[in-house]
Amino acid sequence: MPSPASASAARFGRPTARILLDIKAVNFRPAEPYKLTSGWMSPVYIDCRKVISFTEERRRIVAMAVEKLGEAMGWPAVDMVAGGETAGIPYAAWIAEAVSLPMLYVRKKPKGFGRDAQIEGDLADGRRVLLVEDLATDGASKLTFVNALRTAGAAVGDAFVVFFYGVFAGAEADLAKEGVRLHYLATWQDVLAEAEAGGDFPAETIAGVREFLADPVGWSAARGGRAA
Known part of the structure; x- marks a missing residue:
């Protein structure tokens, strides 16, 4: 019997990875790294x-998100869907429409004029809110949005992203410490497996990515990025 992780990868991770590869949303550039x-x-x-x-x-992607979230937390446990500025907003809108729930969006900081609002929409105290973003690396930005929603009176215990890097230690644990469960469809392991199976990138590119995945913190530090 497959493990829960492998079953999830087969149902959600690999299909999502294939979509991202097919639309050219995946960029492998070991020789010229990106700074996230x-x-x-x-x-x-x-x-x-x-x-x-x-x-x-x-x-x-939205259909898979609705299915996975329904199994993981149950839609009756959610009152509203909130998108994080800016990339999370369309995903929140699509998911909210699919499950017939009200939507909000959350700014990274108050807009600084008018009502000086950080949260747009109609949020009443005690509403159970699902935070939605496009992706997560270490989870820090999710906490910014979660804290803003909680300050405004929302109850936030779950966050969803389409893609989770899944390689930087502590991301899920840090969110869990703040009472937030992270849900996602795909990780780099899914994308790498699908890219190898489909021959989407040359072997040397795949090898460069494997080197990064083996020690992402050391790889980053050696190239002038974060070291911890």
Whole structure:
């Protein structure tokens, strides 16, 4: 019998990875690493924003998200869906529509004029809110949004992303310490497995990514990125 992790990869991870590869949202560049917003240097970058331009592909991703979240937490446990500025907003809108729930969006900081709002929409105290973003590296930005929602009176215990790097230690544990469960469809292990199976990248590129995945912190530090 397959393990829960392998079963999830087969149902959600590998299909999501294939979609991202097919629409060219996956970028492998070991020789010219990317600097992520979290400060980590990475030879790989996922552009989940690209999904907004592909109608059928986004429908499939949203359907998988709704199914996985329904199994993991149950939709009756959610009152509203909140998208994190900016890439999380379309995903939150699609998911909220699919499950017929109200939506919010959360800014990284108050906008600084008018109502000086950080949260847009109609949020009442005690509402159970699911936070949605496109991807996660170390989870820090998720806590920024979670704290803003909680300060405004929401109850937030779950966050969802389409793609989770899944290689930087402590991301899920740090969120768990704050009472937040992270849900996701795919990780780099899914993308790498699918890319190898489909021959999407040359062997030397795959080898460079494997080197990064074996020691992501050391790989980042050696190239001028975060070291811890």
